[in-house]
Amino acid sequence: MTANSDRSSGSGLHPLLYYVVLPATLFFAVVAWSPPFFHNSLVEWHESWQRLLFSRVCHQQLDRTFAVQGVPLAVCSRCIGIYSILPVALVVFSFFFTVLNKAKPYIVRIFAIVSLIVIVDGAANLFHLWQTSDLIRLLTGVFWGLATALLLVIALTTHRDS
C-alpha cells in the first residue's frame, strides 16, 4: 500500500499511518471486542490475556462494560467507543487530509475541548458527582476517538509547517 499524496500541495500521508498507527489501532479494537468470542464465563474473562492487556489503561468495571451473552468486552463502555472508532476514522479521514490540514488550528482546539469533556465526565463519575449512562460514555468515547483520529491524520501529513 502506498501513502496518499496530493502533488498540488506537495503534501502526503506518512507511511507510519499505514504500517504502524492503523495496524496498532486495529489490533486494540479487535482485542477489545474479542473476549465474548473466546470465553464463556466471567471467570475465563477475568483470567483472559485480553482483560490483562487493557487492565493498565482501563478500569474494566463490570457495571460500566458492555457484555455479549454474559461475557464482558475487554474495556469499559467509554474505551470501546474510542478503540472501535479510531481505525475506522483514521481510514475515512485519511482521504480528506488536505482539507483537514487547512483546519489544523480548529482540530487542535476540538481535540482539547473533547478531551476536557471526557476528563470532566470521567472525574465526575469517579467522585460520584453525577453518573452518566453507558450510552453517554460510549458517545464521549466515540467523539474522543474521532478527535484523536483527526489529530493523528494531520500529524501524519508529511508537509509540515516550520
Next chain:
Amino acid sequence: MEPVQNKSFWNASAKAGVVFGFVVFLVSTIGSYITIHSEPTGNLLSGTILASLLGCLVAIFGGVLAVKFYINEYGPEMKIGQGAVIGLMTGIVMAVVSQILALIWPVIDGAFIENLQAALIANIELSEQIPAAQKEDMIDGIYAQFQNFYSVGNILQGFLMGVVTYGLLNVLSGLLAAKFMGRNPQPEL
C-alpha cells in the same frame, strides 16, 4: 550540520521511561492500597478505578516527555518517525521499570500480596454481578494468580503486556509530540 540520523534517542527515552515507569508503578500501587484499605463494595475492580484512569492519562505522556528531552538535547529538528521510535522505546523502558518495581514492592511490604488478595476476594464474595456458581472459580483464580506472582511466566506476561500497551500508546504520543513540538529537518545543501 550534524546528520539527524546520528542523534541518539536512547538518553531521552531512558530518562522519560524511568520517570514514567516509576509514576505508573506509583499510581498502580496507590490504587492497590486503596483497594486494601477500603471496605469491600462488591465491585470486582473497585480500588483500581482511580489507578486505571490516572494510569491511562499518565502513560501516554511518556512519549511526549521523551520527545521534549530529545529536543532539549539536540534541538527541534526531527522527523515524525523518530518521535514514534522515541515513544516506542520509552514505552518499553516504562514497562521494564514498572515491572521491576512491582516485583520489588512486595519484598518491601511483606503483607502487600496477602492483603491485596484478601481485599479482592472480599469484593468477589460481595459482588452481585458475578453469578454465585462462578465466584468460587474466580476466587481460586485469584489464589493461583498471586501464588504464581514470582513465576517466570507471570513476570514475562506482565512485561509483554506492558510493552504492547505502553509501547503502542507512546508510539502515538511520541509522533504527535514530534509533530507539534518538533520541526522538519532542513535538507542539507
